[in-house]
Amino acid sequence: MESSTSVLSEPWRNVSWGNKEVDLQYVQEYQTERDDIKHLRILLHGPVGAGKSSFINSVSSVLRGRMTIPALASNTTSDRSFTTKYETHKIRKGKGNPQTFYPFVFNDVMGLETGSGSGAHPEDIKLAMKGHVREKYKFSPASSLSSDDPGYNPEPSADDKVHVLVCVISANSAETKNPVLQKMAAIREAASNLGIPQMAIITNIDGACGETEKDLKNVYKSKHVKKKMNDFSAAVGIPMNCIFPVKNYSEEIDINDDVDSLILSALRRMIDFGDDFINKI
Ligand SMILES: Nc1nc2c(ncn2[C@@H]2O[C@H](COP(=O)(O)OP(=O)(O)OP(=O)(O)O)[C@@H](O)[C@H]2O)c(=O)[nH]1
Ligand SMILES: [Mg+2]
Structure with missing residues (x-):
């Protein structure tokens, strides 16, 4: 019997809690097999304040085993995007000299906003891809960026192109506004046309509902989180199995195994x- 209406009795997806070493090792050992591509480029996009920069920081913290802040995140959630420049974030591997980096990098872009004259231009995100x-x-x-601008690279290498597009939205904000969802759907569509794989992360699950606030391990039992994921999947066109909730x-100030497992x-x-994708192109 279901005791509460907000939780499912069984999780609908399995996470091996307390067993992050397997995934950690997988990530640590990953290497690209192509000589012309040194790193996978992962592009994050989504509404202002959704947690794009924080996700990059979180990945860095998980991999380095301590708190790090490579991509500055804002300390308040305002309606203006904090990230305004196109920047590649690399994550250091080990402590040696010369410095070595993981074979994947992140780019985050300015957040998408409702108006047509504010926030990132969907056209710029397509150019970035x-x-x-x-x-x-x-x-x-x-x-948007024009081809005569010094910021325009007319001859991108295989490395400069985006290899994975990730939508980032927050589970705890009010409904994502329609114009923003439409921009996200258009960007996803453009990625599809380029053959670029897409997925999504839903951030802020810690504040999404009482159950996940109490214990992150309830994430796949929370009806609220599941509904957020379903709604987002339908609105933007990303299948459920490509959507991942994270905190x-x-x-x-310390790292936590449950947070790490989801990341x-x-x-x-x-x-x-x-x-x-890179083995196909
Ligand atoms: N509790 C909690 N706070 C989060 C989470 N993700 C992000 N935040 C907070 O939300 C705020 C905005 O996060 P950012 O990472 O700057 O968001 P962004 O998507 O990069 O935003 P822009 O660059 O402005 O478009 C920061 O104060 C973060 O600390 C999360 O999963 N849980
Ligand atoms: Mg940012």
Whole structure:
């Protein structure tokens, strides 16, 4: 018998809690097999304040086993995007000199907003997917990158192109507004046309409902989280099995195994998708 209406009696997806070493090792040992592609490029996009930069920070913290802050995240959730430049975030591997990095990198872009003259331009995100946006290009909500701009890279290498597109939305915000969902759907569609694999992460599950707040391990028992995922899947067109709920590191000072397990299961899937893609192109 179901004792509460907000939880399922059995989780609908299995997570091997307390067994993060397997995923960690998988990620640590991953290497690309192509000589012309040194790293998989994972592009994160989504509404302002959804936790894109925090996810990159969280991956870095999980892999380094301590808190790190490579991609600055904002300390408040405002309606203006904190990230404005196109930047590649690498994660250091080990402590040696010369420095070595993991064979996957992250780019996050300015958040999507409702108005047409604010937030990231969907056109810029499409250009980024094709590798045309140069490092440190400053996004302008007013206009998209044109081919005569110094920020435009006319001849992107296989490395500059995006290999996995990840939508990021928050489980605890009010409904994501329709215009933003439409932008996300259009971006996903463009990725499909380029053959780029897509997935999504749902952040902030710690604050999404009482059950996940109490214990992250309830994530796949929470009806609320499942509904968020279903609704998002329907609105943007990403299948449920490509959507991963996570909690980003935000206020804590120590790493936590349950947080790590969810981050690693999402990361592992990003690597698999990206790897499949680069072996096809
Ligand atoms: N509790 C909790 N807080 C989070 C989580 N993810 C992000 N936050 C917080 O939400 C705020 C916004 O996160 P950011 O990572 O800056 O969001 P963003 O998507 O990069 O935002 P823009 O660059 O402004 O578009 C920060 O204060 C984070 O600490 C999460 O999973 N749980
Ligand atoms: Mg950001």
